[in-house]
Amino acid sequence: MRIRILVTGGTFDKQYDELAGRLFFRETHVPEMLGRGRCRLDVTVDTVMMVDSLDLDDRGRAAIVERCQASAERALVVTHGTDTIVDTARAIAAANLRDRTIVLTGAMVPYAFGSSDGLFNLGSALSFAQVLPPGVYVAMNGQYFAWDRVRKNRESGIFEAAP
């Protein structure tokens, strides 16, 4: 089974700029993470953009949807900032891509930090993408949620089922 990972940035990929003393984006850490996980899936890593999801507007969101449509793979993982991941999931679902299992995931702490949840989430999202039926999902905290049944609790930072 072939899987495409669409990289959009988010906390996952934030790095520390040691000259400016702030977080920024450079290249995605996803290939390094796949190496660390000794991942042997047939994966293509495809960087769509590198942005903080709070800076993502409708146009950016449309670009992600478009890339999902253009992908030949039936299993897709989208790495995304957690703040608006549910919005992007909704936008993808609205595009009505049949026969695709699309799993969005993110991280609460950048992979470059020792304490990141990123590797756990990537392992989780890639696994869900292989076995969940077609649809659009968010995978966080070891769980998966249908795109229209999830919200981020902004006080706790945890994703929870939405009614």
Add this chain to the structure above:
Amino acid sequence: MRIRILVTGGTFDKQYDELAGRLFFRETHVPEMLGRGRCRLDVTVDTVMMVDSLDLDDRGRAAIVERCQASAERALVVTHGTDTIVDTARAIAAANLRDRTIVLTGAMVPYAFGSSDGLFNLGSALSFAQVLPPGVYVAMNGQYFAWDRVRKNRESGIFEAAP
């Protein structure tokens, strides 16, 4: 969904004994790993034993099978040394536990090392355990295999489909 993690040791949990200068087992790292992954699943961590899987004999294997049988959860993850993980998967399958999804996983590098694949594998195994149909599986390298369709390639350290 409730999940039980049965810990049996393996590379996953090897630590460095700084007085003796060698690897050993103390307590499992699984709870720390679940914390790092911000895991919010209803998980019970249950340490069956802490051994190198090369030291695991039939009696030890029987103890693992017994603990699987005694578990009320329908989803189980077993952390295990990779050298004999397939043997233990076979032993569990032979016990014919119906209605259970049992996923065995391990690590090539101890979690205590910076470069460990353990967090990726744990995220992966917990995800497969939630969505695969009842059966016994090995999850490694981002992939899952039915217990009777997998072998560890000892030269490359990679799990691959067995005919």
Add this chain to the structure above:
Amino acid sequence: MRIRILVTGGTFDKQYDELAGRLFFRETHVPEMLGRGRCRLDVTVDTVMMVDSLDLDDRGRAAIVERCQASAERALVVTHGTDTIVDTARAIAAANLRDRTIVLTGAMVPYAFGSSDGLFNLGSALSFAQVLPPGVYVAMNGQYFAWDRVRKNRESGIFEAAP
């Protein structure tokens, strides 16, 4: 020999706020770092403030100088943001504290990041503080500089001898 570490914040101690998605200060990492270094020196850790050194004004700088004066130890290490570390070294030198060896150090990357230089710099500063003659120094990049013979090269991020 007793050593006092005066903590003032700086990159050393920046953490990632996973709810707000930005860097911030909470508690100092210095005790954890001393533990990792298996440090057995007679060290007192004393948090003066927790600030980005770009936000440090004359008043804050005076507070650091005052704490140096009030310290009974003859060897002091001051952790400090690198952007204005030379300014603070100058302010301390102006106070003319006799019989004290005062070593300022910092980090280019926060300790909480895997790739931090902080542990190296802390080991270095504590060592210089034990053996350099009384005076005020900056220790970075494995080197030490008298307070009036150093500048930070803002393009490379490296400390170099100033004429």
Add this chain to the structure above:
Amino acid sequence: MRIRILVTGGTFDKQYDELAGRLFFRETHVPEMLGRGRCRLDVTVDTVMMVDSLDLDDRGRAAIVERCQASAERALVVTHGTDTIVDTARAIAAANLRDRTIVLTGAMVPYAFGSSDGLFNLGSALSFAQVLPPGVYVAMNGQYFAWDRVRKNRESGIFEAAP
């Protein structure tokens, strides 16, 4: 000031062999560590051998002494296993190398482990090597000891002053 680092192996440089499931030596981590420390000293890294210091015999020890003699630098750091580091310090001192400051250091936990003291010790040893008067020293736990005034406490793993 030019410094030569003589690498002899020891816990510092132990790695995890993921196929064999045990610790072994490959290449030294010292250049990577110098990079992480943003070290700007004029350092030459010179691998003499890669051994566990328990396996070091008189012949091996003589090779280290010889390399110290052959080095043009007046400041030397020797990375060494902690179990027999004091024996090697004594052997070097017996060679009566005048005008040289030679600092031996090691680690209790391999650098490849997240929790290693190695980076702290390397920063410390390089600093002592620059400022201590000629002689042979052991630097561990943030402290330095003259070669004939130190022993490793094998129960605690800590270096302490010997009468």
